[in-house]
Amino acid sequence: DAGVTQSPTHLIKTRGQQVTLRCSPKSGHDTVSWYQQALGQGPQFIFQYYEEEERQRGNFPDRFSGHQFPNYSSELNVNALLLGDSALYLCASSSPRQLNTEAFFGQGTRLTVV
């Protein structure tokens, strides 16, 4: 089992550009959540996808959008990048049919906006 995989591992973008980050969930998991971890802070919830729809969303602007595919993999898109979007982006997968199941995290994508 490969666990949760994210790509790319590192990315450098210019302010104003757009970026797409990818996540493949752990085998058997159907729910994908995305988190932003700024330097020196705890991860913050961006949004969650289940059955190819955004089920819930944290306090992030519409510049942050996502998608989930039939195979449960997911993408996070960020438009009009700002310097403040520089962070580690973490993907977590889980299976809510199992109550209180733990979330498994990928290694993250380190995004640097210059």
Next chain:
Amino acid sequence: AQSVTQLDSHVSVSEGTPVLLRCNYSSSYSPSLFWYVQHPNKGLQLLLKYTSAATLVKGINGFEAEFKKSETSFHLTKPSAHMSDAAEYFCVVTYTDSWGKLQFGAGTQVVVTP
């Protein structure tokens, strides 16, 4: 708002001495509580979880935590620190009606000295 507070941003211990990381959560519905560890340039790894079963929870690598409802606390302990325990530790809460949305504390950086 439901939240979790880690009372120490940095903890420094000597190898072989006990480790105590403090966490308090805001109380509304019955929480599920977790401790995750993050080593440098790594993803998040689950240490242990509390899901309304035994209040004393044992995790990996000798860590344990005690859920105290009266104090709304979930402190993490280890009897004897090892050099490999140097990392960032996050206390995390989720609730039954939150579909697995995780709320992270700000983190505690643990330094272990020889």
